[in-house]
Amino acid sequence: MTQVVSESSEGQTNGVLEMMELLCIDVLEEEEEQVLQSSDNTEPTQFSKNVLRKQRHWERKLAARKSKRKEEKLRRKLNRCSGHSEQLQISKRVTKAAAEERLAEARTNGVKVCVDLSMSHRMSDKETSRLAAQLRRLYGANKRASRPFHVFLTSLREDSRLMAECVRMNDGFLNYAMERTERSCLDVFPQESVVYLSPDAEEALEQVERDKVYVLGGLVDESVQKTLSLSRAKELGVRVARLPIDEHMRKTPNDKNFHSKILAINQVFDIMLTVFDTGSWTKALDEYFPRAKGYVVPQNNGHDDT
Numbered sequence: 001m002t003q004v005v006s007e008s009s010e011g012q013t014n015g016v017l018e019m020m021e022l023l024c025i026d027v028l029e030e031e032e033e034q035v036l037q038s039s040d041n042t043e044p045t046q047f048s049k050n051v052l053r054k055q056r057h058w059e060r061k062l063a064a065r066k067s068k069r070k071e072e073k074l075r076r077k078l079n080r081c082s083g084h085s086e087q088l089q090i091s092k093r094v095t096k097a098a099a100e101e102r103l104a105e106a107r108t109n110g111v112k113v114c115v116d117l118s119m120s121h122r123m124s125d126k127e128t129s130r131l132a133a134q135l136r137r138l139y140g141a142n143k144r145a146s147r148p149f150h151v152f153l154t155s156l157r158e159d160s161r162l163m164a165e166c167v168r169m170n171d172g173f174l175n176y177a178m179e180r181t182e183r184s185c186l187d188v189f190p191q192e193s194v195v196y197l198s199p200d201a202e203e204a205l206e207q208v209e210r211d212k213v214y215v216l217g218g219l220v221d222e223s224v225q226k227t228l229s230l231s232r233a234k235e236l237g238v239r240v241a242r243l244p245i246d247e248h249m250r251k252t253p254n255d256k257n258f259h260s261k262i263l264a265i266n267q268v269f270d271i272m273l274t275v276f277d278t279g280s281w282t283k284a285l286d287e288y289f290p291r292a293k294g295y296v297v298p299q300n301n302g303h304d305d306t
């Protein structure tokens, strides 16, 4: 804004200067005219020539000044633009560095969330690609989170279809700031610390605790293979819990009378991140539970749970 004002006042000053110069030419012309009239008309051509020469001289000077001003204006504009994009670059670098720092901190002190990929052989090629995309989204959400989790991918075989798809589809997958192992989750974590998340569990999860490891079943099942993660949890002999959807949401009427509590792993992950950050299930479910699943958080709920 300041820039605009100063430019316009500069423009006015330049305009006044031009006017004065033109007036000067007029005065000169008038004086020379008088000299011509008062003379005995013996040398009129010489005087007229001088006036014309001076006029041309001033015109050239004015044109040069005008183009110099234009150039200057353009240069200032370019400076402003390059300054702006430089600032943008710096702020991008700062944001990236801060995210890297948060992720590094999460790898030492963060709450552990594990994706159990031991069931990936049960998926079609298409489902495998969708799971690879969900892992990318999950990682993206973790990078943006103010309190990211320490993420583990377990039972991920290096020579598997899923691994190949993750590398093919996800830029920089091999350098993601998370742990990858071919070992099973129980080879990595003590049994008593594991809470396996399953939509079919009886127990509703109440909070996200620091000393627990939350395990997500790495599955995309377009044709639903019911209770797969529940069976896996039972096989491992670990505690199993579901998101508290019944406790905080209600069904919404829809044309197809469709209601589903089964989410993709990245959606469950978003909800867990928000609950951990805010302590509010209603806020997390309201923000991240997809409306198309046929549930909503009643509006008078007020996001004040803990």
Ligand SMILES: C[S@@+](CC[C@H](N)C(=O)[O-])C[C@H]1O[C@@H](n2cnc3c(N)ncnc32)[C@H](O)[C@@H]1O
Residues within 6 Å of the ligand: 196, 197, 198, 199, 200, 215, 216, 217, 218, 219, 220, 221, 224, 225, 226, 227, 228, 229, 230, 241, 242, 243, 245, 261, 262, 263, 264, 265, 268
């Ligand atoms: C697409 S779901 C897999 C559904 C599959 N039919 C099953 O048996 O779990 C992928 C994973 O997300 C998690 N998940 C999805 N919805 C959930 C819910 N409502 N509560 C808890 N975990 C859920 C579970 O860990 C699940 O294994």
